[in-house]
Amino acid sequence: MASIPQGSSAQPSAISTGNNTIPLIIITILFFMWGLLTSMNDVLIPHLKSVYTLSYTQAMLVQFCFFGAYFVISLPAGALIKKLGYQNGAVAGLIIAASGCALFYPAATSGYALFLFALFVLASGITILQVAANPYVTVLGPARTASSRLTLTQAFNSLGTTIAPWLGGILILGGAVLTADQLALLPAAEVAAYKAKEAATVQGPYLALAAALLGLALFFAFAKLPKIQHDDEPSISGDMASNKESALSHTHLVLGAIGIFLYVGAEVAIGSLLINFFGEENIAGLKEADAAHLVSYYWGGAMIGRFIGFAVMRYVSPGKTLAFNCACAVLLVLTATFTDGKLAMWAIIAVGLFNSIMFPTIFSMALNNLGKFTGQGSGFLCMAIVGGAIVPLIQGTLADTFGLQISFLLPAACYLYIMYFGIKYAGMYKTAPSSEPAHL
Template identity: 45%
Template sequence: MPTASHSPAAPYKKSLALLASLFFMWGFITVINNTLLPHLRSVFDLNYTQTTLIESVWFIAYGVMGMPSAFLIERIGYKNALIVGLAVMAIGAAGMVPAAQIPSYGVTLFALFIIASGITLLQVAANPYVAVIGPPESAESRLTLVQAFNSMGTFFAPYFGGYLILSRTVGGNALAGTEISLEQRLADAHATQLPYILVAVVLVILALIIWRAKLPTLGASTRRANAEERKHLSLWSHRNLVFGIPAIFIYLIAEIGVANLFINFAILPEIAGITPAQAANYLVLLWGGMMVGRFAGAFIMRVFPADRTLAVFALFSMVVMIGAATLHGPAAMWCLVLVGLGHSIMFPTIFALGIKGLGPLTEEGSGLLITAIAGGALVVAQGWLADTIGLQNSFWLTVVCEVYIIFYALWGSRPTDVQEPEVLA
């Protein structure tokens, strides 16, 4: 029976490639929201708080479904969990069709919650799988590399959403402050139907492919420790996990706040003064920076320690966010573009550092870290700040988030109470 210390290159190459397609898909769907939000803001005439509440509902699903997903995986196994997750996402994507036809703000929120619930299940299953499928010392590099395909999905999504949603609507081609009639808003609402129909079809196809695929299963030591073992093991004795949970939570506030408010920020007259459709093209560069950063980071961490690499990327992110909060004109917009590069390695590196040394507790630790993705729900707090003190000043919240990531990289990520590495069967 192969162990986690063996190279995954030969036996697990196909499995990793298949998992990479899942990472691509959930990144793609998540970032469609970045083009969906300014669209819905126009359709339903929302303020920033109401707009960011849409994304908050998306991330509330992680908080609600994170640990239930871990328990479900224990009962049905990783492969079946991936299939169920894709099926749930397809149902949610299909639900966006009646939401657009009505149109209904409430039904839209519900459909997005269903999609996010499916993604949560995929995240809880796929992230620890990739982390333990090869040598423990290269877990951060391996997970960052596969997460690069997630960023590839985020790179193409703005093109997809910009072309099929924003460019086909009146609101998507209007400058900030332009009045749009009720009839035009209703017509714009229908633009989301085709993109989500296409997404639902692709998700069903992926579920069928995984159903027929042969994926290696995690060995007994990666399953929940039995009651007797649990008496001697505690998740809370692992400093890297204890500080890693808020690190994921806080990082998501930073990433989602920047991405979701990017288009609204870029179209301001005092920043770039462009249309939402044009701003979507610059959003592509932000996600492109994340993709490039993850591919580069995967190789950098083969030479330099993951915690030090994380600290450098976080410091860079803090500097450019200070620029976004203080500069004017296109320079401020370009600072937001550059933060994609700084944010690139944060999630996979924090995740891998957080589960390092958990041994048989890896599955539960993964569930807690994925639950912490609910931090993205607090983007509504940045929406409230934008309404209260101005959109640009709201980015000081992101600066504070970067400071915590630096702290985690330099001290909080150091493992304690290290357990034996997991075994693959």
């Protein structure tokens, strides 16, 4: 990205590419942390479903409250970051996320509703981190390698999502789990004591996460990061220069926001139901703790794919790469829906590999050449992450109505739209990504 004149509006300008590696590494820590926190929900959902005897729809309220925060908080987060700056905004986000984790302690003795509120607070902090960090990464180098650069940082986000199910499986799902039939044979007092004990297993892990987040907040408060400059006028380079009245006047931003909505919805819906899916007798019949370890493969595939995508998109159009990955994801989801046993199990796990580059690619393509509306556009895209609240809730209802396996047709439909977006904007960058120096 060429340097943009300095000014005072919401458009971040490209930062000199000479010494961006250390700032990128520091920002990547945030991506890792919110990946870990987000993926812990995949363990919480089956755990709370069992403790509170919930339907799939009720259990998906975990994701509804978590990702609903993106819709509610994204625009206020943008205003907060504009006032505090990107670095101080990240500190505020970390402190709020820590508060959400701390609320898990009283929630364990207060019921499902307080868990949902705690998740909303936690996600509010993560939303602030996302609104600050994603556009920050896109300006740490040239525009044509923004997708590649954001994909690299998202790879470490996937490292967090890979570790979380494995860790949560040990710390939260590691105890002896009684089936509904076994609980039915116990006296009411013993059932209540068992459920209280199971609910309390989240207290230690989430207090530890709260302490880690506060430690990161302290670190970021004193870290030396380059300041993002802003410009008053939109960029005039390229066919899609910012000469319109608002961010939503740009068709590629609107279509990209829909893509973010559907992608996050599909990825979260699949991840949320994997433990239950692996527990189905016609799939693998696994216990929750064993199934949780396999969820790490789903998120680990995304991590591997993002490292691959970081390299590939320096030479291949981001749009074409996105369309290819979506086509593969559709085929894998259909395989998981209409087959049984290990084939279905490994097909749905493999979707993670092709999810890998979708979010950062859609995000950076949607923000391309928005000029002074980049900050506003980033806020809209982060609001679109509310798809992680809506799509899983719909899939939960489909699972309750038609069966868990057939409900996976919903994510397949989401990937079809994203494939359309990739094909439509395959030629967005006039020259190959590799024409720019390979800066991080």
